[in-house]
Amino acid sequence: MAWQEVNFDGLVGPTHNYAGLSYGNVASASNRGQVANPLEGVLQGLDKAAHLRSLGLIQGVLPPHDRPHLSTLRAHGFTGSDAEILTEAWRSSPALIANVASSAAMWTANAATISPAPDTLDGRTHFTPANLAAMYHRSIEAPTTARILKVMFPEGERFTHHAPLEGGVHMGDEGAANHNRLCADYGEPGVELFVYGRGAFETAKELTYPGRQTMEASKALARQHGIKPGKALFVRQNPAAINAGAFHNDVVAVNNKNVFFYHEEAFTEVPKLQDTIRDAMDGTQVAFIEVPKAKVPLEDAVKSYLFNSQLVTVPGRKGMTLILPSEVKETPSTRLYVEELIATGGTIHHADYLDVRQSMRNGGGPACLRLRVALSDDDRAAMGGNTILDDARLETLRVWAKRHYRDRLMPDDLADPKLMEESFAALDELTQILQLGSVYDFQR
Structure with missing residues (x-):
């Protein structure tokens, strides 16, 4: 039975803008208030997905979230029609609208942590949506993410889903952006490396920017996924990397199979980490590619x-x-x-x-835009929805984007009820294209 790693790229949303909401993300802060181009952004993402398909890789997509998120505004006490809620909320707090209209869910590396079947005691692939508690604009994503993943990977003998971790910032979980999996091949048992920025109950005075992922959250994920004994490793991200703007570990490290590519200053105690990984890999050779700061400064x-x-x-x-x-x-x-x-x-x-400049200017590169899932042929056959790309679906999505997306957006445009109507119309059609059903609050 063949196994492959499938990349599911997040589609840039119709409300993509540069509001500079992500504290600790240097690119997000430095481009705040600039003109964004949502149409260019979604097309750049589709071009990236098409390129990976052209290389012979299996490529899927994840949809944007419904923004502005009216359910959040209603929970804040705003009432009336959709347009009235948006208008009154903007009058009350433009900053609140910027948060509930953010298109940050396109960075699907933060959607969830996934442990594939070969790594787990029950032989199922486990999904836990990230609570993203560190940033308000992202903390509202988990319920929608959970609904989408449950459609795509139906609960049963192959896939199982867990609720996001409770506990707020003390149990802050940022998803796969702080999670690596090393293995000989995708279908072989692997070692899962959970990277954290701080302990949940420590002050972490050495951090200028927040350590978004906590050690306790990482350990909770490993427990509830039932990772095989000795195959879950926990390592602290170097505070210097976080302070330099590496708000997630995937800004300073990436791996594939048994190759680990990382910056010299990515982790604390790198030699010890290498030895720990080698021991856990049970004889499978690991290629460590450590990039020295003398050649590539952390900045x-x-x-x-x-x-x-x-x-x-x-x-x-x-x-x-x-x-x-x-x-x-x-x-x-x-x-x-x-x-x-x-x-x-x-x-x-x-x-x-x-x-992928539209994404980069907001602080997300190619790795931020994709969620990796190791799947067997039988796993893919058991999937729901219609999110795996082929040439026809790529072209359908390009036509869909050109019909619905604006090519210019400023943060103040988020107050426009017409933008909200355009966004909801686009997403309603998208759920039909991807056969996801009613996953959005405005559809329910």
Whole structure:
């Protein structure tokens, strides 16, 4: 039975804008208030997905969330028609509207933590939607994410779903952006590496920006997923990386199968971590590619999103391939490092550069835009919905986006009831294209 890692890319939403909501995300803060182009953003994302399909990889999509999120506004006491609620809430608090209209759910690396069947005691793939408690605009995502995932991966003998962790910021969980899986091959038992920024009940005075993922949350995920004994590892992210803007671990580290590509300053106690991983891998060799700060300063790694890339195994290509944002090529230190890395002919042989600038300006690169799920052929046959892409569905989505999306959006445009109507119409049609049913609050 064949296994593959399937990438599910988040579609950029119709309300994509630069409101600068993510404290600790340098790109998000530095582009606050600029003009966004939602149409360009969604098309860039579809082009990225099409490129991975052209390499022979299986590629899916996850839909945007319904924004503005009127259910949240109603919970805040706003009443009346949809338009009246939006108008009154904007009059009361434009900042609240910016949060409930955010399109940040497109970064599906934060959607959930997933432990595939080979790693779990019950032989099922486990899903836990991230509570994203650190940032208000993201903390409202989990219920919709859970509904979508349950449609795509129906509860039963192959897939099982858990509720988001309770406990607020003390049990802050940021999903797969702080989770790596090392294995000999996707269908083989693996080692799951959970990366955290702080302890739930410590002050963490060394942090300038918040450590969003807590150790206690990571351990809770491993317990409820039933990961096999000795196969869940917990490692602390280097506070220097968080303070430099690596708000998630996937800004400074990425892996694929038994290759681990990371910055020298990504973790605390790196030599000890390497030994721990080797022991847990039971003889499977691990290739550690540690990028020295002397060649790529931490600031350049964060600015370019060198590590917020996808590291993939391409059928017919020797070695692995990095899927990189074009900003890596435009940053001298990272461009030179990638050229040297490819020239060595080691485990990584190829680098493909893609334009995802609309996402990058808001602080999310290629890795942020995708949720990885290791699936067997039988698992894929058991999926619900219609989210795996083929050429026809890609073209349908491009036509859909061009029909519904604006090509210019400012944060003040979020007050426009027409934008809300356009967004809901787009998403209502999208759920029909992807055969997801009524997953949005406005449809229920």
